[in-house]
Amino acid sequence: MKIKSIGGEFGLICRIKNKVKLYSKDVIAGVGDDAAILKHGKNHYLLFKTGMLVENVHFSLKYSTSKQIGMKAIEKNVSDIAAMGGLPKYTVVSLGLPKNIEIDVIDGVIDGINKKCRQYRINSVGGDISSSKEIMISVAMLGFVEKKYLALRSGAKADDLIFCSGDTGSSGVGLELLKQNVKGKSIKKHLEPQSRLDLARKLVKIGINSMIDVSDGVASEIRHICNESKVGAVIYADKIPISQNTIQDAKKLSKNPLDFALYGGEDFELIFTANKNKLKQLKKHDVKVIGEIVDKKDGVKLVNDGRKLKSGFEHFN
Amino acid sequence: MKIKSIGGEFGLICRIKNKVKLYSKDVIAGVGDDAAILKHGKNHYLLFKTGMLVENVHFSLKYSTSKQIGMKAIEKNVSDIAAMGGLPKYTVVSLGLPKNIEIDVIDGVIDGINKKCRQYRINSVGGDISSSKEIMISVAMLGFVEKKYLALRSGAKADDLIFCSGDTGSSGVGLELLKQNVKGKSIKKHLEPQSRLDLARKLVKIGINSMIDVSDGVASEIRHICNESKVGAVIYADKIPISQNTIQDAKKLSKNPLDFALYGGEDFELIFTANKNKLKQLKKHDVKVIGEIVDKKDGVKLVNDGRKLKSGFEHFN
Numbered sequence: 143m144k145i146k147s148i149g150g151e152f153g154l155i156c157r158i159k160n161k162v163k164l165y166s167k168d169v170i171a172g173v174g175d176d177a178a179i180l181k182h183g184k185n186h187y188l189l190f191k192t193g194m195l196v197e198n199v200h201f202s203l204k205y206s207t208s209k210q211i212g213m214k215a216i217e218k219n220v221s222d223i224a225a226m227g228g229l230p231k232y233t234v235v236s237l238g239l240p241k242n243i244e245i246d247v248i249d250g251v252i253d254g255i256n257k258k259c260r261q262y263r264i265n266s267v268g269g270d271i272s273s274s275k276e277i278m279i280s281v282a283m284l285g286f287v288e289k290k291y292l293a294l295r296s297g298a299k300a301d302d303l304i305f306c307s308g309d310t311g312s313s314g315v316g317l318e319l320l321k322q323n324v325k326g327k328s329i330k331k332h333l334e335p336q337s338r339l340d341l342a343r344k345l346v347k348i349g350i351n352s353m354i355d356v357s358d359g360v361a362s363e364i365r366h367i368c369n370e371s372k373v374g375a376v377i378y379a380d381k382i383p384i385s386q387n388t389i390q391d392a393k394k395l396s397k398n399p400l401d402f403a404l405y406g407g408e409d410f411e412l413i414f415t416a417n418k419n420k421l422k423q424l425k426k427h428d429v430k431v432i433g434e435i436v437d438k439k440d441g442v443k444l445v446n447d448g449r450k451l452k453s454g455f456e457h458f459n
Numbered sequence: 460m461k462i463k464s465i466g467g468e469f470g471l472i473c474r475i476k477n478k479v480k481l482y483s484k485d486v487i488a489g490v491g492d493d494a495a496i497l498k499h500g501k502n503h504y505l506l507f508k509t510g511m512l513v514e515n516v517h518f519s520l521k522y523s524t525s526k527q528i529g530m531k532a533i534e535k536n537v538s539d540i541a542a543m544g545g546l547p548k549y550t551v552v553s554l555g556l557p558k559n560i561e562i563d564v565i566d567g568v569i570d571g572i573n574k575k576c577r578q579y580r581i582n583s584v585g586g587d588i589s590s591s592k593e594i595m596i597s598v599a600m601l602g603f604v605e606k607k608y609l610a611l612r613s614g615a616k617a618d619d620l621i622f623c624s625g626d627t628g629s630s631g632v633g634l635e636l637l638k639q640n641v642k643g644k645s646i647k648k649h650l651e652p653q654s655r656l657d658l659a660r661k662l663v664k665i666g667i668n669s670m671i672d673v674s675d676g677v678a679s680e681i682r683h684i685c686n687e688s689k690v691g692a693v694i695y696a697d698k699i700p701i702s703q704n705t706i707q708d709a710k711k712l713s714k715n716p717l718d719f720a721l722y723g724g725e726d727f728e729l730i731f732t733a734n735k736n737k738l739k740q741l742k743k744h745d746v747k748v749i750g751e752i753v754d755k756k757d758g759v760k761l762v763n764d765g766r767k768l769k770s771g772f773e774h775f776n
Contacts, residue, residue, distance in 0.1 A: 143562040151588060154565065158586070161569050165580040166548065178584030180549060183500060192551040192599055194587045231483065232497060234509040236553075236597040245460040248471065252478050263482040267495030269475070270511045271468060275592045280553040282509055282599030 175295060175370075176222040176354065177285070187292060189228045189285040193218045197276035205320045208247045210333045211279065212254020214408075218357070219283040220262055221337035221410040225355040226294070227346035228287030229339070230264045235281050238274030251279065262339060291346040293353035293414070298371035302351050302415035304433035305424060307338050309385040310360050311399055314406015315392050326391035337410045341427060345414060348423045353414035361404040363413045364433070365442055371415075374440040377433040404444075492612060492687075493539040493671065494602070504609055506545045506602040510535045514593035522637045525564040527650045528596065529571020531725075535674070536600040537579055538654035538727040542672040543611070544663035545604030546656070547581045552598050555591030568596065579656060608663040610670035610731070615688035619668050619732035621750035622741060624655050626702040627677050628716050631723015632709050643708035654727045658744060662731060665740045670731035678721040680730045681750070682759055688732075691757040694750040721761075 145154055159173045168181035177191035195201055195215045206214075216233065223230045235255060239248060259266050264283070316332025319325065337355065345353065352371055354363045360382055368375050382403050392399035415435055416424060462471055476490045485498035494508035512518055512532045523531075533550065540547045552572060556565060576583050581600070633649025636642065654672065662670065669688055671680045677699055685692050701716050709716035732752055733741060 144559060145556070145562065145565075148562060154588060157562075157566075158569055161566075161573055162583045163573065163577065164582050164584075165576075166582050169549075169582050169584055172582065172584040173586065175585075178549065178551065180584065188601075190549055190551055190584055190599075190601060192553050192585060192587050192597070194553040194555065194589050194597065196555055196589045196591045196595075199589050199591065232486075232495065232507055234495065234507055234599055236509050236511040236599075238511065238513055238595060239462070242461060245462065245465060245474075248462075249474075249478075252475055256478055256480065259482075260480065265481050265483050265486050265489065266479045267481075267486055267489040267497065267507055268492075268509060269490065270509050270597070271471060271475075272511050272513045272516050274513045274516065274595065278513075278555060278591065278595055278597075280509070280511065280587070280595075280597035280599075282507075282551055282553075282597075284505075284507060284601070 176225045179292065182286065185289055186286050187289060189223050189226055189287055191219055191222050192280060192282040193222065194278065194280040196278050206333050208250030209254035209257070212251040213258050213334060215279040215281050216255055216258035216264070217335055217337050217410065218408065219281045220258070220339055221355040221357070223283060223285035224337050224339040224342040225353050225412060226287055227291040227342060227353065228285040229343070230262055230283050230285040232265050232267050232284040233259065233281055234268040235266065235279065236270045238272050238276065238278030240275060240277065241273050243277070293346050293350060295352055295354050295367050296370035298352040298367050298373050298415040298435045300373055300435055300437050301418065302435040303418055303421060303431050304364065304375060304377065304435060305414050305416065305429045306360065306383055306432045307341055307412040307429050309383050309388065310356055310409045310411055311384050311403030311406050312388045313409045314359070314402035315388050315395070315399065317407060318395055318397070319391055322395060324394050326394060327387040328391040335408050335410045338412050342412055344427055345412070345424070348420055350414045350416040350420065353412055356409040356411045356413060358407065359403070359405040360413060367413065367415065368442050372438050374436040374438050375433055375442045376436055377444045378446055379444050380446040381430060381432045383430045493542045496609065499603065502606055503603050504606060506540050506543055506604055508536055508539050509597060509599040510539065511595065511597040513595050523650050525567030526571035526574070529568040530575050530651060532596040532598050533572055533575035533581070534652060534654050534727065535725065536598045537575070537656055538672040538674070540600060540602035541654050541656040541659040542670050542729060543604055544608040544659060544670065545602040546660070547579055547600050547602040549582050549584050549601040550576065550598055551585040552583065552596065553587045555589050555593065555595030557592060557594065558590050560594070610663050610667060612669055612671050612684050613687035615669040615684050615690050615732040615752045617690055617752055617754050618735065619752040620735055620738060620748050621681065621692060621694065621752060622731050622733065622746045623677065623700055623749045624658055624729040624746050626700050626705065627673055627726045627728055628701050628720030628723050629705045630726045631676070631719035632705050632712070632716065634724060635712055635714070636708055639712060641711050643711060644704040645708040652725050652727045655729050659729055661744055662729070662741070665737055667731045667733040667737065670729055673726040673728045673730060675724070676720070676722040677730060684730065684732065685759050689755050691753040691755050692750055692759045693753055694761045695763055696761050697763040698747060698749045700747045
């Protein structure tokens with residue numbers, strides 16, 4: 143029996159989740175959220191997270207510099223810590239490296255990791271190295287969040303507004319340009335995605351009900367919030383922020399830019415929900431309302447667009 | 460320029476270590492020790508660690524069951540936390556899986572991870588999954604140690620006795636048997652190595668000066684202690700504990716069992732040093748004196764054997 147026959151990546155995650163047992167009451171949330179939430183003193187939680195990049199799955203040296211790969215490996219994990227309202231503090235990195243790799247390539251990866259660690263003041267405190275057929279970078283990250291600022295996928299409430307922190311679809315269209323060997327401004331968005339750590343900290347201080355970062359497309363992220371919060375959602379297709387560059391680049395590919403926003407990869411923007419009474423404060427931070435939370439029985443609907451919602455990106459397709 | 464030309468794996472680790480910067484005074488030890496040591500409240504340190512297994516580098520499904528691989532991935536990290544005197548508490552696991560892998564194999568890996576987590580009461584709190592050409596398991600582990608019980612490689616003092624917790628060389632000879640398709644009792648020691656967590660906790664409570672686990676052979680580990688402690692060592696070749704099984708299995712391969720003990724792979728026994736006045740207490744735990752610490756100027760010497768010491772196992776040779 144193969145991975146596909148148990149429902150692909152998400153089926154596999156469910157299977158693993160069901161097998162895991164916990165041995166401590168200090169685990170507030172484990173497998174399944176952006177990061178694990180662990181008790182840590184009186185006022186804080188520890189956030190513990192791992193995320194991996196594999197050559198020819200998540201990146202290719204045909205498109206990326208090795209520095210960009212190192213940067214993305216850190217950014218991906220920072221984005222998840224940010225989505226929970228926390229601040230990253232420590233990281234350990236496992237590197238799988240082909241035997242004949244050039245030292246320049248390794249130096250690039252390390253420089254990229256260090257650049258991002260410097261930007262976010264993350265302490266790189268350990269690692270492991272092995273030979274492997276493909277380049278593989280597995281980052282584990284530890285962060286901290288004040289209990290009062292913790293943001294979860296599961297906190298959305300009916301009548302909440304759904305917000306998006308910025309342009310989506312650019313990373314997805316950038317990847318497609320690269321694959322089809324077409325030039326465009328979105329390519330850099332794919333190669334050097336930026337998490338929204340600073341903004342996330344501001345949002346949790348204002349007071350939001352749920353949050354997630356866009357790693358599998360807006361549609362997939364809203365589905366996660368709805369599933370975890372046991373609510374439904376109406377998404378306004380025409381309100382999803384998409385940049386002019388993304389629209390132009392999608393045009394070059396004869397594709398609908400909305401598809402990249404809904405189903406594209408790692409934009410690292412934030413999707414969050416908040417009570418309507420927070421709208422004025424939140425609007426100061428250039429965030430966009432893209433929908434609202436409804437009762438679970440009303441499901442997840444995309445309006446102003448005739449299409450049915452599909453799921454997000456899968457590594458095993 | 461390739462990895463070999465900068466001194467292989469150890470040269471690469473030095474290169475990376477030199478590039479890393481820290482941004483917090485909470486880092487007591489970072490890249491280079493068995494685990495990072497991080498400030499954590501008044502009486503404890505946090506221990507943070509990652510270790511990876513890659514198919515056909517660290518294991519082969521020709522020899523191992525997938526359950527044994529999962530077990531070893533956890534045990535390897537537990538052994539490092541143990542070597543610092545700590546207790547593991549949380550783990551996150553990144554899995555790289557070939558697209559056509561059988562679900563049974565994945566289930567085996569997960570069962571192995573869960574078995575070891577149950578044994579040590581480690582909470583498996585997250586992970587990441589990707590497709591990859593080879594099976595890859597990257598484990599990150601968080602543990603805790605009371606400040607007073609922290610054991611380091613760097614604490615050895617001249618005149619300390621050097622101890623070994625149990626039989627060495629069995630994992631190395633087991634691997635060689637597998638490679639040469641010869642049967643022997645050491646094979647299980649290679650496939651299911653056991654860390655010495657319980658013993659390590661007893662040792663730090665008695666009071667030792669330095670400790671390390673045997674992952675690259677006794678010689679390599681003593682060299683690490685000497686380098687980090689700025690001391691030398693005399694190792695009594697004839698005192699290094701080697702089981703009858705290891706001796707018999709080495710004979711089948713026409714090899715000297717001492718070579719496996721000195722330079723073999725992951726036995727996960729403990730090498731530690733302590734003041735002579737602790738000898739009586741330590742001896743109760745069935746540990747063996749295998750040498751003593753001397754001044755740095757006297758170097759690291761193996762006595763009762765005419766050979767010069769070589770270095771440990773390298774993944775990039």
